[in-house]
Amino acid sequence: MNTSLKLKLGLLVFLLVLSVVTIVPSFYSATPDWWKKYMAPEGLRLGLDLQGGMHLVLKVDLKKAEENSLELAANDLKDTLSEQSVSAIRTPSVSPDTVIFTLPNTSSIEQVKKLVAEDFPDIDTKIESQEGSFPRIILTLKDAKKDYIKKHSVDQSLEIIRNRIDQFGVAEPVIIRQGEDEIVIQLPGVKDPKRAMKLLGDTAQLEFKLVAEPAGLNLNELIEKAKKSGQWKDGEDLKKLNRALQNQLPSDTTISFEKEVDPQTKVERITPLLLENKTLMTGEMVKDAQVRIGGTFNEPYVSLDLTGRGGKVFGQLTEKNVGRRMAIVLDNNVRSAPVIRERILGGSAQISGTFTHEEASDLAIVLRVGALPAPVDIIQNMTVGASLGQDSINKGLTSGVFGTIMVIGF
Known part of the structure; x- marks a missing residue:
């Protein structure tokens, strides 16, 4: 047997042994800890289809994100006016898209307008002033701010959810945006679906x-x-x-x-x-x-x-x-x-x-x-069992062994 053939056979044997050493922890749960630590720290990571887990679709409440943004701006405006000795009383609004403040007198209108123009560029104001009644100022979000929220709230929610999942310890999760306001999440190997759903859904x-x-x-x-x-x-x-x-x-x-x-x-x-x-x-x-x-x-x-x-x-x-x-x-x-x-x-x-x-x-x-910048609703929740995946693994092993025998035989 010449040297070249010996080297080839030696390389083939080495690769076969290395393959076995690497994949044993993935199929044999009683593998010693020292083996997993030093010889095959990763093993094979099975996806959702092979080991089971959770498949979720989340819907981001973009309307609520707009309401939250307006609410924060309105509270800041009220606090700033209070510091300037202007008492603004909030009155009920029929629409969540608007915030209404009643002012003490007409002389404070210009002060409010100036403050909004300088410090609250994302807010539109409308003044209602009638003789014999207190003036009112109606606040709404500008269209440009609403467009910004729609574009960025889902991306921001996606990144926050990704960080939560990373700290939760799920290996190889799939987290992608779907459509305008949905996020698709796949969590392979999750053992406690209820806990995972609470972690993802809490604002x-x-x-x-x-x-x-x-x-x-x-x-x-x-x-x-x-x-x-x-x-x-x-x-x-x-x-x-x-x-x-x-x-x-x-x-x-x-x-x-x-x-x-x-x-x-x-x-x-x-x-x-x-x-x-x-x-x-x-x-x-x-x-x-x-x-x-x-x-x-x-x-x-x-x-x-x-x-x-x-x-x-x-x-x-x-x-x-x-x-x-x-x-x-x-x-x-x-x-x-x-x-x-x-x-x-x-x-x-x-x-x-x-x-x-x-x-x-x-x-x-x-x-x-x-x-999260806005609440998320879980609109689809599927728990995938590992039985289908185990069947696929068994068939894959069988076909692999059969294919190896055929190659060696011919």
Whole structure:
């Protein structure tokens, strides 16, 4: 046998051995850890069709993204006017596309126009002023801003979802845009579909608000009256409840609910809270979020590290509101509402509650990555089993062995 043929045979044997060493961890679950670590760290990654998993189609609520953008601009405008000693009272609007403010007098109209022109270029204003009544200013988003939101909200949501999935630990996910407002996601090998759907679907809009405590107002009694009159029932949107009670609540306040679970008895208690509408801080000021263990019962909680600006804002608002309760609100649900005992410096905060470790980990992920610019609805959800994939693998192995025998035989 000449040297050239020996080299060829040697190379063929080496490639065969290398192939076996590489693919064994993919088919033999009891492969030793040292083998997986040093000889075949990756193995073969099976896709959705071979190992099963989840196939989802998400629809981004672009209309809600526009409403959120207008809402943020309107709140900023109101706060800025307040700093300039102009009292702007928000009045109900029949359309979510518009925000209406009532001004104290006609002399403030030009001041508002100038402020909007200089600091709020994405807003159109319309003034309604009639003799004998207070002037009103109607705010809407400009068409250019709406077009920008439509073009970028889906892409932004896609990137945020991609980051969440990466931190969730799914190998080889498929995440692509489909059409104008849809996102297609394939998650191979996901073992907990319910947890994955919650992680992807949560908007994760974090807000810090003060709890209003007006004397003589019984929230439980008001809510019961709304239920008995058929204006609202448990499980319905809180906006419906607040619309029904808007004439009985102090201005610029809304009702929300805090859910608590007793760590010993596991009994759930839901408490209504009256929150001031003004958002003091948002999740944009969160730099990092990690799961920690602590408290009386050694329960998991989420520790927040704030940005430099966030730390300053947090220090100022806690200094001004010592003795009051501050609600930490996530997606319109009050997670906790502790009393501010003193000024809090250091740029850190925490969200406590009756979390499992998985719930706390998922919450930390979505807060680290950031909030979605708009809610997403899961319009298609399919859990793909691995039986079809296993059948394909078995047939592939059979055909591979048969083909090898045929090649060697001829």
